[in-house]
Amino acid sequence: xxxxxxxxxEDLVVEYTSNDQVIHxxxxxxxxxxxxxxxxLVGETGAGKTTIAKSIIGILPDPPAKVRGGRILLxxxxxxxxxxxxxxxIRGKKISMVFQDPMTALNPNMKVGHQIQEVVELHENVSRKxxxxxxxxxxxxxGIPRDRFYEYPHQFSGGMKQRVIIAMALACKPDLxxxxxxxxxxxxxxxAQVLELIKNLKVEQQTSMILITxxxxxxxxxxxxxGVVYAGEIIExxxxxxxxxxxxxxxTIGLFGALPSMGKRVKRLSPIHxxxxxxxxxxxxxxxxxxxxxxxxxxxxxxxEMRNLGGTHECRCILADKPGDR
Amino acid sequence: xxxxxxxxxxxxxKQSQLRxxxxxxxxxxxxxxGMVIFLIIALASVLAPxxxxxxxxxxxxxxxxxxxSREHLLGxxxxxxxxxxxxxxxxxxxxxxxxxxxxxSLFFGVILGCFAGYYGGKTxxxxxxxxxxxxxxxxxxxxxxxxxxxxxxxxxxxIAMGLGGIPGNCRMIRAQLLSLREREFIEAEHAINCxxxxxxFRHLLPNxxxxxxxxxxxxxxxxxxxxxxxxxxxxxxxxxxxEWGALISAARAQIRYYPYLILYPxxxxxxxxxxxxxFGDGLRDAMDPKLKN
Numbered sequence: 001x002x003x004x005x006x007x008x009x010e011d012l013v014v015e016y017t018s019n020d021q022v023i024h025x026x027x028x029x030x031x032x033x034x035x036x037x038x039x040x041l042v043g044e045t046g047a048g049k050t051t052i053a054k055s056i057i058g059i060l061p062d063p064p065a066k067v068r069g070g071r072i073l074l075x076x077x078x079x080x081x082x083x084x085x086x087x088x089x090i091r092g093k094k095i096s097m098v099f100q101d102p103m104t105a106l107n108p109n110m111k112v113g114h115q116i117q118e119v120v121e122l123h124e125n126v127s128r129k130x131x132x133x134x135x136x137x138x139x140x141x142x143g144i145p146r147d148r149f150y151e152y153p154h155q156f157s158g159g160m161k162q163r164v165i166i167a168m169a170l171a172c173k174p175d176l177x178x179x180x181x182x183x184x185x186x187x188x189x190x191x192a193q194v195l196e197l198i199k200n201l202k203v204e205q206q207t208s209m210i211l212i213t214x215x216x217x218x219x220x221x222x223x224x225x226x227g228v229v230y231a232g233e234i235i236e237x238x239x240x241x242x243x244x245x246x247x248x249x250x251x252t253i254g255l256f257g258a259l260p261s262m263g264k265r266v267k268r269l270s271p272i273h274x275x276x277x278x279x280x281x282x283x284x285x286x287x288x289x290x291x292x293x294x295x296x297x298x299x300x301x302x303x304x305e306m307r308n309l310g311g312t313h314e315c316r317c318i319l320a321d322k323p324g325d326r
Numbered sequence: 327x328x329x330x331x332x333x334x335x336x337x338x339x340k341q342s343q344l345r346x347x348x349x350x351x352x353x354x355x356x357x358x359x360g361m362v363i364f365l366i367i368a369l370a371s372v373l374a375p376x377x378x379x380x381x382x383x384x385x386x387x388x389x390x391x392x393x394x395s396r397e398h399l400l401g402x403x404x405x406x407x408x409x410x411x412x413x414x415x416x417x418x419x420x421x422x423x424x425x426x427x428x429x430x431s432l433f434f435g436v437i438l439g440c441f442a443g444y445y446g447g448k449t450x451x452x453x454x455x456x457x458x459x460x461x462x463x464x465x466x467x468x469x470x471x472x473x474x475x476x477x478x479x480x481x482x483x484x485i486a487m488g489l490g491g492i493p494g495n496c497r498m499i500r501a502q503l504l505s506l507r508e509r510e511f512i513e514a515e516h517a518i519n520c521x522x523x524x525x526x527f528r529h530l531l532p533n534x535x536x537x538x539x540x541x542x543x544x545x546x547x548x549x550x551x552x553x554x555x556x557x558x559x560x561x562x563x564x565x566x567x568x569e570w571g572a573l574i575s576a577a578r579a580q581i582r583y584y585p586y587l588i589l590y591p592x593x594x595x596x597x598x599x600x601x602x603x604x605f606g607d608g609l610r611d612a613m614d615p616k617l618k619n
Contacts, residue, residue, distance in 0.1 A: 059513060059516045088519050091519040092517060092518035092520075093519070096518065097514070099510050099513065099514055101510055104509055104510040105510045105511050105513075106511055107511045107515075107529050107533070108511075109533050110528075110529070110532070118518070118520065122518060122520060122521075123518075123519070165514070168514075168518065
């Protein structure tokens, strides 16, 4: 069963070390992903979402980051154990990544076309001419005329740059696409365009995707599964319906409480009080307990294990087996 | 209107990087003038064997210290050698020396700086400490020592002048790379698995080289000056090779009676350096695609 799994991350632990301080960025994160499906990772800034993505593609800056434990299995192969030579065949070809800020993710001194062409040349066994043709086709695919191949990034708008980056990421038909807040830097109309584009291309190319975002609306539109990340842990995991219709963890409930909703009439949105814990000094028990309105003494004592709530729905809360009092 | 039409046509057509840079350079009047002056001087130097009316080393003791005349457009020096020929040939040695020494130090400085800045850590520490030691020796003294050790001659002067510039260039490139390598597009390059060499020389270097180009074009002038100083000390280029600095120091003795002997090579030196500075500054602007149009 496990060998058929497309991607499975098991007990991943990543730490950053700075000035003798250990920062626990990712703590025992596990999730699974099937081919063609999309997992959304949502959470606050600094929760460790990007670190999870970077460990999968293997571009964590080392030092200061170190993977302390766990396994990342892609089609049964542990990416963390692979040597550089094998990893090279996977990075960029099987897994690719879309970065957050389109303004800085392109080389300002290089024509956009050549940047796409470069990916193709690195991973496909094709001539320069063919690579150029392929790059032009990719540009057209993301809705940019092919004759803009020879222009520089500064001649493009933000949304177009992001589309170029998506073209780069999809140029080699990756099996897994890591999208790290692909729409955060864009305004709402462009956001919708880019999301639509990602959606269509994903279906067309049968790509699995991990979408990192803090926008629950984006998650609702694109994802099959959702993982809620808090302080380096996945605190709730399940299908889109599980999370959106039956949020169980107090944090997830809090997230939805902070969103305006069309259906309900509320005078004020209710924010989650407090701040995420300092990742160098995580609380002993449940990491959300200092902010949790329902926290008990038991919450603060021991770390909370994932509990299955039926099906794929899992939650890291000791009160979670009472789904009735939502 | 016309401009935008032209742009429409140009769009999509493949243009070589060099042509684009040249086009943008010509729009900057100062830079264009600088380039033209420098090209004229360079051309005259290259074509010295054709242009020069006499052999630069041919002495004629009957015609020493002649004032400018039809036979000798710039007069003759203390041995009756034609001064115009000597200045034309002098350009060859001076410019060649300046260019080659700068290229030499640029080449090695860039390679060392790239490795130090890109790999960081121990590599960086090692290269930087070597540079520290290197730069702790006063520049001119370092060059003199090298010249004395290597011996005189054109090639050795190039090496001696060039070696002194390496740590400076290395530091500049390293500092640029240190900030550039943290940028997101380099992370993106890692994510598509671009090899290190390619990241260094194709992605980082073009973004880091502009300040170095300016400092190097301006450095050519300094190198020519430095070589003149060496020639004065009896090191560097040896007579009868007519390097400009050597001409100036040779003419010093006659400055009261024949001031033009020092004026001509001095003027040539000044014009060359000025044109290079104008050109270098414009080149930096022209090479930045963001300042296009």
